[in-house]
Amino acid sequence: MTQYVVPYAGVSNPLGADEINAVTDALTRDTLAMGPLGREFERRFADLLGARHAQATSSCTTALFLAAQVLELGPGDEVITTPQTFWVTTWPLQARGCTIRFADIDPDSLNLDPDSVEALVTPRTKSIWVVHHGGRAVDLDPIMAIATKYGLSVVEDCAHAPGATYKGRRVGTIGDIGCFSFHSLKNMTTGEGGAFVTNDDAYAEKARELGTIHTWGALVERDSDRIGPYRQPAYYRDPHVRSAFSKSYRDDRYLIGNNYRMSEISAALGLAQLAKLDQLNARRQEIARRLDDGLTGVPGITLQRARPEAPSVYHLYTIFYDAAVVGAPKDDFIKLLEQVEGIEIVLRYFPIHLLPEFRALGHRFGECPVAEKVYFEQQIQLPIYTHLTEDQINHLITGVRRTADTLSGKKP
Ligand SMILES: Cc1ncc(COP(=O)(O)O)c(C=O)c1O
Known part of the structure; x- marks a missing residue:
């Protein structure tokens, strides 16, 4: 296995005494599931x-x-989203038989381009699913205006962006629903984990039921107190049994919930990480500033534009490569970064409309020309995480500069 000087990522954040003590304490409690730590984590995250x-x-x-x-998105419903994301953004929509329409992206932020979104709206469009790519907020004002104009819901995939802001508001609270990830690689972690966030009381109530093996719909109590030859058992009042056996459905229009819950152990870890989230994001911003300073002016390398209304929390650090200036294709540049400089490169993300699942449905190259060109020719993500050392940060800068020089013939 290659030993990288700068691996793409380990656990994204250094975990220390705070996290270890929180988890150890959780392990001594009465329950490891559905307990007070989960509720406390939810309260603090919402706050x-x-x-x-x-x-x-x-x-x-x-x-x-x-x-x-x-x-309640389903067959026949169209949802507009970005191709520049991890494929799971569209997974639930595919599973529910929705039609996915890919809008193109802005070539600098790599976020959905609002003009491209509006062009895809049809009478069947129900929802817009945005992704705050790399931790920088999508330009939400025009997206929300489109949603209002056509009566669409907006879901924010905030997997990269816990704590990030758009015009001073935290992302995940601007659309109808925000979805967060606390996977080990993310800006804050619970090992595996996530959150469903909303300001809508009805959505919150429905999500609470559906996220924990309940049903949702038009339920009618059985009017009989007998089941076959038996009387309703004494434990009829047990919510478990009640939900499973003691209701009949007026019609078939009910929804079945699932177990999507977070454990108490994860919630304990989450509480410790949440207390530091702004600090962790600030450290990423500081590293990004260092990289920006060190990489400014490298011929053939362009940096992402600063957007004061949407400061990134740098889940990803992206640079753009210009093969015409350097004189070699992007793949050659990446190969040298990996093999000579020991910098591990993982490109985020392959445009998902070109995945086999989507090509089989008729999606094709040429559908999102900006996303395709930027992915194949320009974008490169350098490793970024809060415990990059000074030496590693300096090595990222030197490595990129040296590689550009080597390929452009300035050095052997
Ligand atoms: C944009 C985006 N959405 C969703 C997810 C899924 O997150 P999780 O691993 O918590 O399910 C990821 C994971 O990397 C992601 O990058």
């Missing part, structure tokens, strides 16, 4: 965001599944 409701989940994936179910 930090300024949201009315937060529900802890087992991942961002399950929060997104919950979002699709709460909004």
Whole structure:
């Protein structure tokens, strides 16, 4: 296995005494599931965001599944989203038979381009799913204006952006629903974990039921107190049994919940990390500033533009490569970064409309020309995490500069 000087990532944050003590304490408690730590984590996360409701989940994936179910998106419904994301953003929509329409992106922020979104709206469009790529907020004002104009819901995939702001408001609270990830690689972690966030009381109530093996719909009590030859058992009042056996459904229009819950152990870890989230994000911003300073002026390398209204929390650090200036294709540049400089490169993300699942549905190259060009020719993500050392930060700068020089023939 290659020993990288700068690996792409380990656990994204240094975990220390705070996290270890919190988890150890959780392990001594009466319950490891559905207990007070989960509730406390939800309260504090909602408070930090300024949201009315937060529900802890087992991942961002399950929060997104919950979002699709709460909004009752299904066959025939069109959802507009970005191709520049991890494929799970669209997973719940595919699972529910929705039609996915890919809008193109802004070539600098790598976020959805609002003009491209509006062009895709049809009478069947129900929802817009945005992704705050790399920790920088999507330009939400025009997206929300489109949503209002056409009566669409907006789901924010905030997997990269816990704590990030758009015009001073925390992301995840601006659309109808925000979904967060606390996977080990993310800006704050619970190992695996996520959150479903909303300001809408009805969505929150529905998500609470559906996220924990309940049903939702038009339920009618059985009028008989007998089941076959038996009387209703004494434990009829047990919510478990009650939900499973003691209701009949007026019609078939009910929704079945799932277990999307976070454990108490994860919630304990989450509470410790949450207390430091702004600090962890500030450290990423400081590293990004160092990289920006060190990489300014490298011929053939462009940096992302600063956007004061949407400061990034740098889950990813992106640079753009210009093969015409350097004189070699992007792949050659990446190969040297990896093999000569020992910098591990993982490109985030392959444009998902070109995945086999989507090509099989008729999506094709040429559908999102900006996303395609930027991915194949320009974008490169350098490793970024809070415990990068000074030597590693300096090595990222030197490595990129040296590689550009080597390929452009300035040095052998
Ligand atoms: C944009 C985006 N959405 C959703 C997810 C899924 O997060 P999780 O691993 O918590 O399910 C990821 C994971 O990397 C992601 O990058």
